[in-house]
Amino acid sequence: MASPTGAHIIACALRDLGVRVLFGIVGIPVVEIAEEAINLGIRFIGFRNEQAASYAAGVYGYLTGKPGVCLVVGGPGVLHAMAGIGNSHANAFPLLLLAGSSETHLVSRGAFQELDAVSLLTPHTKLAIRPSSLEEIPDVITSAYRTSWYGRPGTGFVDLPADLIQGTVEDVLEIQATKLVPDAPRGGADEAKLSQITQLLKSAKAPLVVIGKGAAYSQAEGAIRDFITKYELPFLPTPMGKGVMPDAHPYNTASARSAALKEADVVLILGARLNWILHFGDAPKWNPTATFIQIDISADELSRSPRAASLGLVGDLAAIVPQLTRALSGWHFDCACSPYMSHIRKSAERNEASALSKAQVSRTPMTYARVFHIIKQTLHSLSPPEDGGVVYVSEGANTMDISRSIFNVEHPRLRLDAGTHATMGVGLGYAIAAHAAYNGPSPEGHAGPAHRKKIVCLEGDSAFGFSAMEVETMARYGMDVLIFVINNGGVYHGDSDDADEWLAMQAKTTSGSGEKGGLRSTSLGWEVGYEKIAEGCGGLGYLARTEEELERATREGFEAERVCVVNVMVEAGKGAKLEFGWQASGKKGKEAKL
Secondary structure, X not given: OOOOEHHHHHHHHHHHOOOOXXXXXXXOOOHHHHHHHHHOOOEEEEOOOHHHHHHHHHHHHHHHOOOEEEEEOOOHHHHHHHHHHHHHHHHOOOEEEEEEEOOHHHOOOOOOOOOOHHHHHHHHOOEEEOOOOHHHHHHHHHHXXXXXXXXXXXXXXXXXXXXXXXXXXXXXXXXXXOOOOOOOOOOOOOHHXXXXXXXXXXXXXXXXXXXXXXXXXXXXXXXXXXHHHHHOXXXXXXXXXXXXXXXXXXXXXXXXXXXXXXXXXXXEEEXXXXXXXXXXXXXXXXXXXXXXXXXXXXXXXXXXXXOOHHHOEEOOHHHHHHHHHHHOOOOOOOOOOOHHHHHHHHHHHHHHHHHHHHHOOOOOOEOHHHHHHHHHXXXXXXXXXXXXXXXXXXXXXXXXXXXXXXXXXOOOOOEEEOOOOOOOOOHHXXXXXXXXXXXXXOOOOOOOOOOOOEEXXXXXXXXXXXXXXXXXXXXHOOOOOXXXXXXXXXXXXXXXXXXXXXXXXXXXXXXXXXXXOOOOOOEOOOOOOOHHHHHHOOOEEEEEOOHHHHHHHHHHHHHOOOOEEEEEEEOOOOOOOOEEEEEEOOOOOOEEEO
8 A cells, every 4th residue: 555645644634524625726736635635525626716716715614604625826826815814804704725835945945936824824814834744734734624613713724835745654553533623612691691681672662683694604593583583673684694584574674774773772783793884883874872782703803892892792693592582581572563663664665665666767778776676586586585596696886785685585695795805806706615515516505495506696897807717617617607797897887888988988098198088997898798708618698788688698597507697788877976885984974985
């Protein structure tokens, strides 16, 4: 029997940890790890860019509840994958990153792709480590895997020098077998503070439960649904917290978000942060006298907001919410007779009527609201939301912001977007991860009754450009992802709806004369044929300018068994003011105009 190599030991450690999918890009020497992993039955998904691979691995951890694993080369590969490290840290996704590095005896001599990755990544990861011998590899990988997972999830990094990957061990008995890491401990609540919190909830005239993506990650939806329904509590999901409670639930205040925030007097935050997405808990968005109660897996997170720190609970929602449910026994909030809920319902009716009115505007080029209405109606006719058969992935300023309130989800972990870091370019990596989690040979994700899920991407044309070549990755692995590119010809807004006008602007820019009236900094190409990328990779491509073309492309793309890109031409929005309503300016009470 041949002596096992370091690559084989690494692959065995991953297999024994229960890793089923490995995301990444190979090169010498990490290609040997990937090949050994494949030989052991681990699925390897090879990307076109480490950035997308690291995004995919991180969100795979979010969808499955245990670390996603990414394999990259050293040097530039690590630098590219740092985007995924930052994204996983910001969103609290568990990620294990493995990277090759130059031979240990050549360190400091200008070796091939030499980089001191451990020093570079230590400030940005939960653990960055390098094994000093072949014998240490299983323990080091296990430690990084466990550290990325336990507590507040983040990244564990293992640097793997080429001489360890390619080295051999003479005595197999010197290699310790890797043991499966048990699920992270679930901490409960302090009983005294729990009693204080229940009294506050019982005294509330306008309670509000905010449900974040941390609730979806902890897979606490059963406990939260029981809690909300039993005590008739109004709730507001964050964009990726949608589906923990069904969007169609009568206590959902999302359609009257502004009113809910301004009037709530006691706010219970489950797995969300008082950051920019929730306006930091500050007035004027929030009631200035509201009391905040925050439950989070990390004590550090509670310290960020002075309004929530004193009433914070540290622990896992899957353990604490059932405690809350028991503690509130015998009480419920009377939604039917509440002036607060009456106002919420009236506000929701007005907002929904306004949204429906916008969705009925029919013209060419099509509007965002009309495009999303047609896509939603068609998808719902093919897969009702209660079945949980569609995963929505959304990115792009207008595309993400407008679509988040249009596409309802009834189950958790079925909506992914740019997240806490507002990271553009995550979309296609996320879609690949979702397909692997829900539709792979050994699916590890679960959400809703439908076992197989259609992955639907809603991409702004700018966002799509960050990782468009991952369409080839989808085609190569037979992933039937349906991608809508919402094409307005620009970042935020395009320059024109008229070809001659746009060409005249381009001519002024390319002439080099400095003449005014050229393309702006937000400009993208005129009616770029994004659908041809799919066609060139063996998928399907559609160009949709009209409502009829969009409806047909949506239906055929949903039923297709290969990757499909629908290039949807929408109004450019020329002359519209660039605004980002989430972003607070330095002056309190104002919002930034971008």
